[in-house]
Amino acid sequence: MTLPLSRIKVLDVSQIMAGPFCCMLLGDMGADVIKVETPGIGDQTRRSMGFRLKGADSGGFLALNRNKRSVEIDLKNPAGLEAFYALVKDADVLVENNRPGVAARLKIDHATLRKINPRLVYASISGFGQTGPWAKRPGLDLIAQAMTGVMSVMGHPGQEPVKSSVPLADLGAGLFAAYGILSALIGRDITGEGQLVDASLFETALGLSVWESAEYWGTGELPVPIGSANRMSAPYQAVKAADRHFVIGAANPKLWTALCGVVGRDDLVQDPRFIDNVLRIRNREALIAELEREFARRSADEWVDALLAAGVPAAPIYNYAEALASEQAVAREMVLKIQHPVEGETRALGFPVKLGGTPQRVRHPAPLLGQHTDEILGEIGLTQDRIEALRRAGAFGPARTDAAATA
Numbered sequence: 001m002t003l004p005l006s007r008i009k010v011l012d013v014s015q016i017m018a019g020p021f022c023c024m025l026l027g028d029m030g031a032d033v034i035k036v037e038t039p040g041i042g043d044q045t046r047r048s049m050g051f052r053l054k055g056a057d058s059g060g061f062l063a064l065n066r067n068k069r070s071v072e073i074d075l076k077n078p079a080g081l082e083a084f085y086a087l088v089k090d091a092d093v094l095v096e097n098n099r100p101g102v103a104a105r106l107k108i109d110h111a112t113l114r115k116i117n118p119r120l121v122y123a124s125i126s127g128f129g130q131t132g133p134w135a136k137r138p139g140l141d142l143i144a145q146a147m148t149g150v151m152s153v154m155g156h157p158g159q160e161p162v163k164s165s166v167p168l169a170d171l172g173a174g175l176f177a178a179y180g181i182l183s184a185l186i187g188r189d190i191t192g193e194g195q196l197v198d199a200s201l202f203e204t205a206l207g208l209s210v211w212e213s214a215e216y217w218g219t220g221e222l223p224v225p226i227g228s229a230n231r232m233s234a235p236y237q238a239v240k241a242a243d244r245h246f247v248i249g250a251a252n253p254k255l256w257t258a259l260c261g262v263v264g265r266d267d268l269v270q271d272p273r274f275i276d277n278v279l280r281i282r283n284r285e286a287l288i289a290e291l292e293r294e295f296a297r298r299s300a301d302e303w304v305d306a307l308l309a310a311g312v313p314a315a316p317i318y319n320y321a322e323a324l325a326s327e328q329a330v331a332r333e334m335v336l337k338i339q340h341p342v343e344g345e346t347r348a349l350g351f352p353v354k355l356g357g358t359p360q361r362v363r364h365p366a367p368l369l370g371q372h373t374d375e376i377l378g379e380i381g382l383t384q385d386r387i388e389a390l391r392r393a394g395a396f397g398p399a400r401t402d403a404a405a406t407a
């Protein structure tokens with residue numbers, strides 16, 4: 001079956017996380033994603049991000065680059081630029097995540113490429129965006145979390161600063177960029193022209209701070225760390241049972257009343273400290289202390305079962321081994337087995353959004369560096385003689401002749 005983005009060609013000129021994640025999402029929906037990499041080096045993530053299995057590429061690279069093909073092009077070489085511009089002519093999307101100014105020095109910036117292909121949707125992902133006084137600062141997920149207030153509300157009161165271990169600025173920027181790209185592609189159907197999509201880690205982390213900004217503007221008080229609790233309702237957090245913690249979410253009066261019934265504390269419903277959600281938030285510490293006295297009588301699993309039977313949201317707290325092996329993850333195919341030409345069978349996270357009519361599939365494992373160079377250049381009309389001439393001029397890396405590269 002034809003996937004919805006099967007007619008879209010994407011040039012992935014990005015590396016590390018935000019850009020590659022964005023392009024992988026587009027590739028999962030059927031786009032032909034061509035990863036443009038520096039000869040002999042490639043995406044930094046190939047060598048520097050995390051563990052390795054059998055081959056030279058890291059587990060981090062394998063996790064972020066399925067459904068792509070790789071071409072080696074030296075963008076600092078005139079012959080390489082010639083080949084790159086040939087790719088741009090019939091591309092629909094380009095994604096880059098250089099620091100602002102670098103793309104212009106390489107002559108692959110939006111202003112340059114729109115002259116070659118006015119229909120190109122050009123997405124730039126950077127630390128702070130293409131404009132503003134911080135635009136040329138280095139951008140990392142850690143820095144975005146620090147400078148947007150996110151780290152100021154993470155963890156528990158009185159603890160040293162912590163960040164979200166899940167890189168929400170990096171991954172979120174990839175998601176927002178994909179959203180902007182798809183919007184620009186739809187807009188192109190109206191105007192006939194592409195446009196610049198400008199996404200940043202800073203605006204992503206700030207843009208996700210919905211509750212925190214609302215609290216600050218609404219009360220005039222700075223949001224503070226509250227552990228696992230919720231700013232807008234209580235009880236809605238981790239609580240301790242006899243053996244371990246679990247989570248509850250009694251976010252409305254009906255659920256609060258049901259929770260009190262399950263723990264045998266109907267008196268709490270009329271307690272003046274907890275009579276409505278505003279007071280339960282204000283008196284959260286006292287509320288949780290009352291509940292945990294009751295939760296200490298039984299195990300977490302027993303409480304979760306009892307609460308779910310009463311319609312109250314509750315759940316155990318899983319580690320990743322438990323989550324990935326859970327019956328729900330299995331039923332929803334959230335662990336994929338992918339055959340790689342060097343690694344053999346590898347596992348990867350499944351597709352987080354399912355399409356009912358045209359289900360996604362893994363068409364390509366994460367590519368080897370330069371694996372598809374000649375194949376891709378041949379598709380845009382370069383003859384083998386011309387490819388070899390450009391290769392002799394330093395445009396590409398060496399031809400890939402090993403069995404693994406052609407698998």
